[in-house]
Amino acid sequence: MDHFNYKDGVLCAEDVPLTRIAAEVGTPVYVYSAATLTRHFNVFQEALEWAPDHLICYAVKANSNIAVLKLLGDLGAGMDVVSIGEYARARTAGVPGERIVFSGVGKTRKEMRLALEGGIRQFNVESEPELLALSEVAASLGVKAPIAIRVNPDVDAKTHEKIATGKSENKFGIPIARAREVYAAAASLPGIEVVGIDMHIGSQLTDLDPYRQAYAKMADLARALRADGHNIRRLDMGGGLGIPYRRDNNAPPLPIEYGQVIREAVGDLDCEIEIEPGRNIAGNAGLLLSEVIYVKRGEGRDFLILDAAMNDLIRPAMYGAHHDIVPVIESAPGTPVSAYDVVGPICESGDTFQKGTQLPPPAPGDLIAFRSAGAYGAVMSSEYNSRPLVPEVLVDGDRFAVIRPRPTLEDMLSREALPDWF
Numbered sequence: 167m168d169h170f171n172y173k174d175g176v177l178c179a180e181d182v183p184l185t186r187i188a189a190e191v192g193t194p195v196y197v198y199s200a201a202t203l204t205r206h207f208n209v210f211q212e213a214l215e216w217a218p219d220h221l222i223c224y225a226v227k228a229n230s231n232i233a234v235l236k237l238l239g240d241l242g243a244g245m246d247v248v249s250i251g252e253y254a255r256a257r258t259a260g261v262p263g264e265r266i267v268f269s270g271v272g273k274t275r276k277e278m279r280l281a282l283e284g285g286i287r288q289f290n291v292e293s294e295p296e297l298l299a300l301s302e303v304a305a306s307l308g309v310k311a312p313i314a315i316r317v318n319p320d321v322d323a324k325t326h327e328k329i330a331t332g333k334s335e336n337k338f339g340i341p342i343a344r345a346r347e348v349y350a351a352a353a354s355l356p357g358i359e360v361v362g363i364d365m366h367i368g369s370q371l372t373d374l375d376p377y378r379q380a381y382a383k384m385a386d387l388a389r390a391l392r393a394d395g396h397n398i399r400r401l402d403m404g405g406g407l408g409i410p411y412r413r414d415n416n417a418p419p420l421p422i423e424y425g426q427v428i429r430e431a432v433g434d435l436d437c438e439i440e441i442e443p444g445r446n447i448a449g450n451a452g453l454l455l456s457e458v459i460y461v462k463r464g465e466g467r468d469f470l471i472l473d474a475a476m477n478d479l480i481r482p483a484m485y486g487a488h489h490d491i492v493p494v495i496e497s498a499p500g501t502p503v504s505a506y507d508v509v510g511p512i513c514e515s516g517d518t519f520q521k522g523t524q525l526p527p528p529a530p531g532d533l534i535a536f537r538s539a540g541a542y543g544a545v546m547s548s549e550y551n552s553r554p555l556v557p558e559v560l561v562d563g564d565r566f567a568v569i570r571p572r573p574t575l576e577d578m579l580s581r582e583a584l585p586d587w588f
């Protein structure tokens with residue numbers, strides 16, 4: 167459920183009409199709903215209520231705006247970060263180090279050192295070379311780094327191949343068959359303290375079965391590691407639960423059902439439970455608001471040319487992803503619709519958001535919104551074609567704030583420098 171609804175014929179974010187945001191901030195612009203973010207976070211809290219010790223480590227990569235992190239951090243969220251940049255964002259948002267988990271296959275020694283100095287809950291280690299490097303860095307600081315090892319369970323997450331991570335052919339984690347050996351090596355290192363096990367099998371999962379398979383393997387491994395003498399007290403179940411991108415009857419499982427899958431698999435192990443949801447918290451809490459520039463008649467098809475482009479929202483071009491496209495001004499019931507190819511102004515045919523979208527005949531200046539764009543939207547934006555980064559707005563009830571302003575052309579150009587020999 168989200169808080170983007172039509173009121174008096176105008177699509178609103180909570181109580182703010184999107185027409186007002188477009189008039190004051192301009193388009194394109196990302197708009198997030200604080201009430202929706204809060205609701206999604208609380209739904210996960212309820213899903214893990216059975217686990218007295220649990221932490222929802224929001225996956226910062228999904229939407230890393232500091233205001234979004236602060237909102238979630240203030241609700242009690244931990245954070246899952248994958249770079250020192252994300253770590254710095256989380257800390258700037260006021261999240262204490264003991265609630266921050268550091269994931270990712272390529273952490274540098276510098277990142278490890280900064281996180282250890284700044285305070286960190288745990289590193290999710292993905293390889294033996296990383297384990298050795300982390301031990302060295304921690305030992306040089308005179309501390310032990312708390313770690314979970316990310317184990318690759320070799321299950322098919324049944325999602326888009328670019329975002330599946332739990333098969334043996336993927337670069338992530340340590341093969342489960344080798345886990346005991348690697349844990350033994352970890353326990354012998356001077357700068358390492360083993361605290362748990364980590365798994366993350368992919369993103370936008372719409373079926374709970376891959377989780378069941380993976381978590382059953384995790385439970386077996388936890389028992390085996392305990393028998394080997396390791397103090398396994400924390401299980402990081404990863405993220406990845408999918409969201410409904412289409413408003414039809416094929417909604418993915420709910421967080422409450424997901425919570426039960428975790429409980430059934432590992433509930434008897436008396437461990438602290440961590441999860442790392444990103445998309446499920448932020449995805450449907452945001453939309454991308456855009457204006458129609460031209461309606462162009464083509465050969466056998468009409469194009470709706472928007473002021474938003476693939477640099478602002480890359481998911482359709484990158485994954486063939488679907489985002490519902492809706493008009494901001496509701497048309498009268500019975501208004502005939504026509505098919506449009508919805509495109510951006512970038513000089514590539516790949517800059518196509520959707521083909522054959524049924525919409526009431528639009529006119530230049532009309533506003534449209536891409537739904538479900540709160541996760542992996544603004545964070546994946548770029549300045550391709552020298553289009554300044556898209557701004558972000560947070561709505562809370564009847565008020566809104568610009569939480570990332572649109573850079574001016576000067577801002578964009580002033581980051582570059584000419585060599586002194588020019």
Ligand code: LLP
Pocket residue numbers: 225227228246269270329366368369370404405406407442443444445446481485541542
């Ligand atoms: N934990 C780890 C270790 C991850 O790699 C990810 C996502 C998450 C948690 C959060 O997954 P979520 O709950 O958001 O599904 N750019 C792609 C998604 C990439 C996801 C990468 N890892 C997209 O736009 O669909």
